[in-house]
Amino acid sequence: MPIPEEVTGEEIDPDVRQELMSLPKGLAEDVARNLVMVAQLIDEDPEQAYGYSRVALRLASRVAAVREAAGFAAYATQKYSEALAEFRAARRMSGGVELWPVMADCERGLGRPERALAMAGEPEVQKLDKAGQVEMRLVAAGARRDMGQLDAAIVTLQSPELASSAVHPWTARLRYAYADALLAADRESEARDWFAKALEADKDGATDASDRLAEMDGVEFVDAFDDSEEESDDVADDLSSDVSDDVVEVDEDDDEDDSDDSVGDKS
Known part of the structure; x- marks a missing residue:
């Protein structure tokens, strides 16, 4: 290649x-x-x-x-x-053991969430660094949701890392997953708060928390660029029409002037 x-x-x-x-x-x-x-x-x-x-x-x-x-x-x-x-x-x-969480997520992708949950309880998880352990928690919560265990997914995400006010590379994703689980459980007010907290921690745009917040607030975004293009086209059409009318009027005046010149020459 x-x-x-x-x-x-x-x-x-x-x-x-x-x-x-x-x-x-x-x-x-x-x-x-x-x-x-x-x-x-x-x-x-x-x-x-x-x-x-x-x-x-x-x-x-x-x-x-x-x-x-x-x-x-x-x-x-x-x-x-x-x-x-x-x-x-x-x-x-x-x-x-760094690949343990993503291996568990592959099990989810293959439709085997119970295997992902089993991996979340293996000794390898204790050998992961903090980021890896948070990732494993996210995978386990996802597996719970795959199995229809929504309340268990919410509990799985509740952790010292979620409660901490410190911001780490994984903070936004953890808060977002918690907000999403709360929303799925029809706990909208709490979900909105956690989407806001996810957005606050999301400096790199790793989540679409801002869009989710806007959606919950009923905010609709209008593509201003497209509207301005349409307005520009309308203005251009109006200008074109005005110019065409002016040209017609000028042509008529020119014809009258030409006619008068011809009469003068003949006389």
Whole structure:
């Protein structure tokens, strides 16, 4: 697959670069450049990112970082069975537990929420850092909702991290999930408060909390650009009509002047 010349492969994480040092230099560079493309495209064009991940996988399937990237690309395109297989392979190679929450979410994607809940109770969860534990809580709450256990999902999200006023990278998503669960339980007033709290913590636009708040408040957004275009078209039509009328009047005056000149010449 085509890769822009400006993508050198040096853009990847130093830890990943270290893993690729086990490969011959030219091969390592090719793999690195494909991994960069995966990272650049996974949000805006996941299908393209998936294609680059498959190239990297063919080149270096025994590198844990490559299997992890392939897993995330498959996950982004909702190929959950494939993603889970890649995450399991990466975990076997690296020995880490960081992928545990996303592996559990793959189980949800495959229609097996009970397995995701079982994973939420495994010892691996205690080995996760705080961000990983919050992610696991979000997955477990989602699994509860998948099973129709809405009240249990709300309770699952209630935690010291949710109650904390401190803002972390995961705070907005946690508050948003709680607000969404409350709304699903018809607890609208509480839901609105938590959507507002999610928006307050969402500095990077990770959620659509602002849209949800507007929807709850009955606010409708009008595309001002489209309206201005229509108004401009109307003005242009009016101006065109006025100009046409003026031209007709001028032409009639010119004809009268020409007629008078002709009479004068004949006399």
